[in-house]
Amino acid sequence: MTTAPKTTAPRKRAPRQSALTAAEIERFFAALQAETPEPKGELDYVNPYTLLVAVVLSAQATDKGVNRATGPLFKVADTPEKMVALGEEKVREAIKTIGLFNTKAKNVIALSRQLIDHYGSEVPQRRDALETLPGVGRKTANVVLNIAFGQPTIAVDTHLFRVSNRSGLAPGKTPLAVETKLEKLVPLPYRLHAHHWLILHGRYVCIARKPRCPVCVVRDVCKYPDKPL
Template identity: 65%
Template sequence: MNRAQIFDFFSRLAEANPAPQTELEYGNDFQLLVAVVLSAQATDVGVNKATRALFREVETPQQMVDLGEEGLKAHIRTIGLFNAKAKNVIALSQMLVRDYGGQVPQDRDTLTLLPGVGRKTANVVLNTAFGQEAFAVDTHIFRVGNRTGLAPGKTVLAVEQKLDKRVPAPFRRDAHHWLILHGRYVCKARRPECWRCIVADLCRYRPKTPAPAAKAPKTPPV
């Protein structure tokens, strides 16, 4: 895509969804960080089911430390890799209490020092909690970036760097959410729903996926 097409691409997404939000449920920055760590290789829906009761009990890193690893596991057993995730969440909570006064850091380098926090998780927190222009490239955004021609790259980092370079100023803060939602609900992995895509004419994906054939009405019994 050229610059004009990219501007048009995001203009349409913005018009359709002026205030995109993460689908993870949380009440503060710390809860968001925990939810994002738990969401690795899991769905937002599954994470939300597990954290609703947890977040009524735990709002701060110290409360998470007090809950303990076994207590946390009891809440998140339905989430994949819950043993490793529980260990990381307790460890990062201990680190926040010990080294950062119980506050979630607001820079990527510091965030990625926390157990279980990689670049993608850090970018989600920076963007969603602190409003920074960060591009968290997950499988959906990686697919959309390459499939559409918006930000082609062979690696997650390459796609992130391309987005950082190409997304115009008015759309930089919310680009992450628009792209992930578009990939999750329209530009799907197995069968992109091109027939109802509002940016299909700007996208380089070929051939466009046609709308599913309408099912013939059932013949009533005689």
């Protein structure tokens, strides 16, 4: 009696981390670094607490619009205690030019109270702790950890997500997928500033509708198929 040969299911191939080679990734970040050696975030702040508030307010809003509102606000409320004393109504009035200002005012007061009650009025330096605060998600937490505390986190916003997918650097269907890939791919010397470089590149060069490929410093390694000649 003969038996049919055993068949094994084909192995699923692991998703490719990047369309760029390791050498190309190095050139990618070296070019961004050469263009902007010390990139900075564009939100105004005076301490970790005001940075946290500014990032919470920046959701679905421009940095310039947030800065216009927070300039006067932070002059009178630059600590959790001062913000709570100011009260939700006055916070709401101060940020009324920002989208979703009603919800954001509630979150600012609530997170301030939580900082006072649970963290000695200090901004925690752990992502899991930050994510327990009202209005704070993973992206906000990563921004605060990176800018305020110098941790090599990668905050994936719409600009960074676009650049990572369009260039082939770290393609992914979700912000978390892109973040996870970048954490593995970005060479260590570039890790601290990586998210700033990618966000600024997406904001000013690799823009959504008509990317400025002729002036792009990573044009030679970018895998975007529709680059203009």
